Structures are given as structure tokens and as C-alpha cells.
Amino acid sequence: MSTMYTQIENVESYIYMGQRYSTRNKNQDKEIQRRITAGWTAFAKHRDNFKGNI
Template identity: 85%
Template sequence: MENDTSIYVNNTQIGNVESYIYLGQRDSIRDKNQDKEIQRRITAGWIAFAKHRGNIGKCLKRQVFNSCVFPAMTYGA
């Protein structure tokens, strides 16, 4: 990173990261392109949706996808 200043909390050095998740959103200090955040949300939506495979009928599954998963994946896109 540009700044080599070390930060310590209770005598433990805090590491530097390129990106992090804060309040459910990926943030990056250098990369202002939102492609990785959009891809992360799409992946999270599919993972959540796949957890219910076989637990509910197709009609209800489609309604859940359209009302819950799809808006979460497209928010910010």
C-alpha cells in the first residue's frame, strides 16, 4: 500500500486489506469499479436461493425469487 504507517490496537498490529465488506456492501480503497460488488451480490442471491431447492414448490419458488432474490441481486446494478 502507499502508506506504510502501522496501526496497533492492544499491541496487536492491524493488517491492511484491499477490499472489505461493510454493512453488507463490498468496498475497496483503490478499485472504484462496482463489477466485483455486483458479482458478489449475484452469487449471494443464488446461494440463498439454492438453499431452498426441493423444499418448496416451483410456483412458490418463482414468487420468492422474483420478490426477494432478484431485487437483492440487481440492487445497485
Template identity: 90%
Template sequence: MMEDGTPIYVNNTQIENVESYIYLGQRYCTRDKNQDKEIQRRITVGWTAFAQHRDIFKGNIGTRLKRQVYNSCVLPAMTYGAETWALTTQAKNKLAVAQAKMERCMLNITYRDRKTNIWVREKTKVTDVIGKVSRRKWTWAGHVSRIRDNRWTLRIIT
């Protein structure tokens, strides 16, 4: 439907008007410019990837293997599309909390064990999710800054 309420037809079929949709694995919303729902969805996808490898993360396997699986399977699922995120402090905290919980699961410890997140990170040595998001954003920015033709990415930014 167009902005004035006029429906759009393609081959005599009315196109459904939606406010949010998933395209190429990323959530887009036509009204809400806030990225919180997409970030929460990415955290959920990260937990799903984590659960798929539960046997590895919960098993008596070395931390090195757990770190490799986390960095190659869970972290990319959580940070897919991060190049376009406008991260707020609240969003960063949500990502960091989710990662800390996953790391504690990898070590089979809980908050009752009274271990700090710094101690947990020293043991797991996984890649920091906030650092990964930041690197992805800077890599994308560098890519766009090197574009010399008239592609849509450069036209949107300028």
C-alpha cells in the same frame, strides 16, 4: 498503514492493511472503484438464498408461493446495498441474466424449451431485479434530499 507506508498501531498491535473488506454485508474496496465485484458477490448471495429454498423452487408447488419466497428471500439478498451502486449496462445485464436463470429454474424449464424471457416473466410474475434496484436508489435519494441536519450522508453528497 497510512498512504505513505507508515503502519498504524492500536494498543501496540499493528492494524492490517487490506484493499477490500465486507462491512455490514457490503463489499468495500479501497482501490477499485468499480462495483462489478460487489454486484457479482450479490448475485452469488442471491443464488445461495435460492439454493436454500431449492425444495420450494424445484418442487411441485404453485408459482404463487414460489414468487412470494423469491420476492421475500432471494431478491432482497441480491439487491442489498443497491442504493450505492452505479449501475452500468453490463451490471444490469448480469443481474437480469441471473434472475432469468432463477425464474427458469422455478418453472423447471431450460433454454432448450425455447421459451422467451418475456414468457417466463409472465408465468412467474416476480419483481424485476433492475426495477427493484432503481426503486431502492430513488428511495435513498429521496431520503437524503429530505435531510435537514448536518449528517454525514448529506455532507458527502454536497
């Protein structure tokens, strides 16, 4: 019987269900900046929809 092992990578931060988690820094500045950037990116994708009279 052979046993399979999966090596788990040790990381400083990761995104889970849309929120950044950090193992070292408890400061939320990076998470806030990431969400702001994601919001502007989504807005920019639909920029043409917001031009002109609605």
C-alpha cells in the same frame, strides 16, 4: 503501566454491513457479482421449497 497495541492489517477490499468496499478499484462489478452469487446461494438452499405445486 504497559500499553497494548493492535496491529491493523492493510487490505485492498473488505465487506462492511453487507457491502464490499475497495481501497483501490472503484469499479462496482465485483460487488454486483458478489450480491448475485449470494442471492443464488440463498435460493439454492431453499430449492426444495420451490418444487411442485404451491
